[in-house]
Amino acid sequence: MRSTEDLGSSHGWRLSRGVTEDGREVFAKTGGASELFASEAAGLRWLGEAIAVPEVIDVAGDRLVLSWVEAERPTPEAAERFGRDLARLHRAGAPAFGAPWPGFIAELPMDNTPADDWPEFYAAQRVLPFVRQARLSSGDVRLIEQAVDRFGEVAGPPEPPARIHGDLWSGNVLWSAGSGVLIDPAAHGGHRETDLAMLALFGVAYQDRVFGAYREESPLADGWRGRVPLHQLHPLLVHVVLYGEAYRSGLMAAVERVLAL
Incomplete structure (x- = not known):
């Protein structure tokens, strides 16, 4: 990654916002080593066939990297x-x-x-x-x-x-x-x-x-x-x-x- 910003932790994973070498903004969860990230990635891809979800950019046992979603106020x-x-x-x-x-x-x-x-x-x-x-x-x-x-x-x-x-x-x-x-x-x-x-x-x-x-x-x-x-x-x-x-x-x-x- 070209740059990263620490967003804290959740359930034992580190959360961060980053910019890839090709300029894409991403969100990453890192830490641990299990099937959990692969499961989440599979679920996102499946849901994404029908509704808006973040794109899975990279997934491995110790990380999940997704496209960044810019949040706004609900209406x-x-x-x-x-x-x-x-x-x-x-x-x-x-x-x-x-x-x-x-x-x-x-x-x-x-x-x-x-x-x-x-x-x-x-x-x-x-x-x-x-x-x-x-x-x-x-x-x-x-x-x-x-x-x-x-x-x-x-x-x-x-x-x-x-x-x-x-x-x-x-x-x-x-x-x-x-x-x-x-x-x-x-x-x-x-x-x-x-x-x-x-x-x-x-x-x-x-x-x-x-x-x-x-x-x-x-x-x-x-x-x-x-x-x-x-x-x-x-x-x-x-x-x-x-x-x-x-x-x-x-x-x-x-x-x-x-x-x-």
């Missing part, structure tokens, strides 16, 4: 365009639930073995593995297991696998070029309501505009709002594993709401 118009773009991404579909590359969310591995049934996939490959890592009380675990047993009843009408970001909180949406640009994916074939529930978990700019435009482009099945806590179980469990007790109350509130469906 209502950008939120609506993002909602339509997200609907088109989901419609691009996937061969199965899961993906042909190893899964990660933050630094945590996820089982991406392809599956045909979403409630079973969500239970066995997204929720239960993180229950085992979360150091919860036996009472909490029993309630979560009761909720898991209801997934088939409360998941809504079956839908084909959607092409989803998989970790779509607001920090993974960069507002640029009049829409949202997706970064840091945990991309896989999943349920499209999962991405919407993740956006709702921590809020996103002009959320009503995003969801309204999404529904105009791709209507959602009846009862989708009631299923939001179902789709939030996995990200809340991830937060308990990563950050501990502070997220337990939010997790168990979502469990109670799933049990009440």
